[in-house]
Amino acid sequence: MKLVAAIIKPFKLDDVREALGDIGVSGITVIEVKGFGRQKGHTELYRGAEYVVDFLPKIKVEIAVDDAMVDKVIEAISGAARTGKIGDGKIFVFDLNQVIRIRTGETGSDAL
Amino acid sequence: MYSLQPRRLATHALAVLSLLLPALALADEPPTLSSGDTAWMLTATALVLFMTIPGLALFYAGLVRSKNVLSVLMQCFAITGLITLIWAVYGYSLAFTDGGAMNDYIGSLDKAFLSGVTVDALSGTIPDSLFMTFQMTFAIITPALIVGAFAERMKFSAMLIFMALWVTLVYIPIAHWVWGGGWVGAMGALDFAGGTVVHINAGVAALMAALMLGRRKGYPTTAMPPHNLSFTVIGASMLWVGWFGFNAGSELAADGTAAMAMTVTQLSTAAAALTWMFAEWIEHGKPSVLGIATGAVAGLVAITPASGTAGPMGAIAIGFAGSLLAYFASTKVKKWLGYDDSLDVWGVHGVAGIVGAILTGVFAAPVLGGAGLADGVDGIGGQVWIQLVSVAATLVYGGLVSLALLFLIKVTIGLRVTEEQETEGLDLALHDERGYII
Numbered sequence: 001m002k003l004v005a006a007i008i009k010p011f012k013l014d015d016v017r018e019a020l021g022d023i024g025v026s027g028i029t030v031i032e033v034k035g036f037g038r039q040k041g042h043t044e045l046y047r048g049a050e051y052v053v054d055f056l057p058k059i060k061v062e063i064a065v066d067d068a069m070v071d072k073v074i075e076a077i078s079g080a081a082r083t084g085k086i087g088d089g090k091i092f093v094f095d096l097n098q099v100i101r102i103r104t105g106e107t108g109s110d111a112l
Numbered sequence: 113m114y115s116l117q118p119r120r121l122a123t124h125a126l127a128v129l130s131l132l133l134p135a136l137a138l139a140d141e142p143p144t145l146s147s148g149d150t151a152w153m154l155t156a157t158a159l160v161l162f163m164t165i166p167g168l169a170l171f172y173a174g175l176v177r178s179k180n181v182l183s184v185l186m187q188c189f190a191i192t193g194l195i196t197l198i199w200a201v202y203g204y205s206l207a208f209t210d211g212g213a214m215n216d217y218i219g220s221l222d223k224a225f226l227s228g229v230t231v232d233a234l235s236g237t238i239p240d241s242l243f244m245t246f247q248m249t250f251a252i253i254t255p256a257l258i259v260g261a262f263a264e265r266m267k268f269s270a271m272l273i274f275m276a277l278w279v280t281l282v283y284i285p286i287a288h289w290v291w292g293g294g295w296v297g298a299m300g301a302l303d304f305a306g307g308t309v310v311h312i313n314a315g316v317a318a319l320m321a322a323l324m325l326g327r328r329k330g331y332p333t334t335a336m337p338p339h340n341l342s343f344t345v346i347g348a349s350m351l352w353v354g355w356f357g358f359n360a361g362s363e364l365a366a367d368g369t370a371a372m373a374m375t376v377t378q379l380s381t382a383a384a385a386l387t388w389m390f391a392e393w394i395e396h397g398k399p400s401v402l403g404i405a406t407g408a409v410a411g412l413v414a415i416t417p418a419s420g421t422a423g424p425m426g427a428i429a430i431g432f433a434g435s436l437l438a439y440f441a442s443t444k445v446k447k448w449l450g451y452d453d454s455l456d457v458w459g460v461h462g463v464a465g466i467v468g469a470i471l472t473g474v475f476a477a478p479v480l481g482g483a484g485l486a487d488g489v490d491g492i493g494g495q496v497w498i499q500l501v502s503v504a505a506t507l508v509y510g511g512l513v514s515l516a517l518l519f520l521i522k523v524t525i526g527l528r529v530t531e532e533q534e535t536e537g538l539d540l541a542l543h544d545e546r547g548y549i550i
Contacts, residue, residue, distance in 0.1 A: 044337060045392075046402055047456060048443025051335040 039087030159357025160249035171347030179537025260455030261318030300486035307417025315462020327452035380431030384411020414468035423481025
């Protein structure tokens with residue numbers, strides 16, 4: 001099992017959610033995050049006082065999937081979240097040791 | 113049994129005579145109440161109070177950080193209450209009665225505790241109570257303007273004491289000098305609605321407060337952006353609307369001068385708002401909301417002294433110049449000199465106030481569309497010189513007394529909150545409340 005964590009532009013969340021739904025992903029977790037990469041931040045100006053805002057708001061999407069699904073998930077996210085401009089985000093893939101569904105106590109792939 | 117003794121008779125006769133004398137003296141033109149003037153002045157008075165609460169309070173509240181939003185709203189509200197009482201007890205009397213031998217500098221205590229300000233008492237063609245309340249709203253907004261300079265770091269108790277002393281020792285005398293029969297008005301200075309009394313006065317006190325309190329912790333390296341510019345724009349809009357009461361109301365009558373005051377106020381403000389917007393657009397590539405709102409306030413300030421004398425085209429010139437110089441002072445000079453006039457009270461009210469006061473002397477000239485120079489003043493140069501003297505007197509007297517008062521409070525109870533309180537935010541530290549519980 002893998003945990004896929006994708007950092008995306010906030011306005012692309014609906015597209016990503018739809019693309020993941022289309023390939024049969026049954027659950028995702030969404031977190032509002034801030035950060036910077038190559039896009040860097042932006043500047044704000046108030047009566048001549050200039051502030052550099054280093055961290056931009058992004059959305060982090062987490063999906064736990066079977067190994068067989070990983071490539072399709074990556075493909076779906078990449079396709080849906082891409083604008084071609086700097087700041088589209090990144091996808092991280094982690095090994096996932098265990099999954100437990102709290103209600104039933106199921107574990108492993110059954111719990112996904 | 114009641115019989116008139118000769119002595120008592122004489123006393124009675126004197127009493128009757130003394131009652132008749134003022135009436136006889138004014139027999140040509142008995143003062144009568146004009147319901148038109150009174151109706152307008154009731155409205156104007158409400159508009160000017162509306163400028164402070166909620167107008168100015170919101171304008172400032174949006175500019176501070178969210179942890180201090182309540183503190184500035186509270187300061188404006190508390191000042192409104194405090195000054196109202198001071199004005200009733202002795203403020204109105206000292207500012208607007210004849211001070212006899214001292215009349216050049218201060219009035220008397222004849223109307224202390226509003227003695228004589230009765231239902232029937234008149235001031236010109238409006239009730240004395242109305243004139244008193246109208247002037248009260250000016251006395252309220254002036255100290256409230258100063259709040260912007262020491263926002264986010266002053267002790268509430270020190271603020272109250274400073275404001276009580278400042279209104280007593282600075283505002284009241286200067287209001288008397290200019291409007292109450294004192295030397296500045298007698299000299300022929302033109303200040304229709306309070307360029308010197310209100311704006312330069314508040315501006316220089318604000319600068320002194322910013323210097324005496326010192327910078328906010330972290331200024332200018334830490335980002336301190338306004339927490340809610342929507343509040344600020346709403347507040348600036350309320351100021352714009354309320355200012356018609358301020359300027360057109362200063363005519364104290366519903367007549368052509370009041371209508372022209374309204375017209376020139378609108379024109380100056382429009383010109384000033386766009387001036388700041390374009391200046392920023394040209395310099396930084398984008399027009400800003402805070403810029404256009406600040407420019408509007410600068411235009412309102414600049415036209416204030418001129419609103420009874422300038423013509424429409426003169427008003428546009430005054431708005432343009434006031435805004436441009438306020439822009440320069442607030443965005444450049446402040447940065448170069450490094451003082452933390454947090455919400456630009458000096459930069460906007462002080463600087464645009466000075467520009468307006470000087471240009472009042474220029475655009476009052478009939479040849480430039482104005483209503484005329486002060487009686488006995490020879491030419492634009494002479495009027496501008498008188499304007500400069502009134503500006504300098506306000507700057508020197510207001511600045512020095514403000515500095516002395518601030519110093520006195522600093523060495524007694526202290527001016528600033530502790531560093532810990534400042535970091536926590538004044539809302540929680542001083543009021544045990546939060547502006548946003550979400």
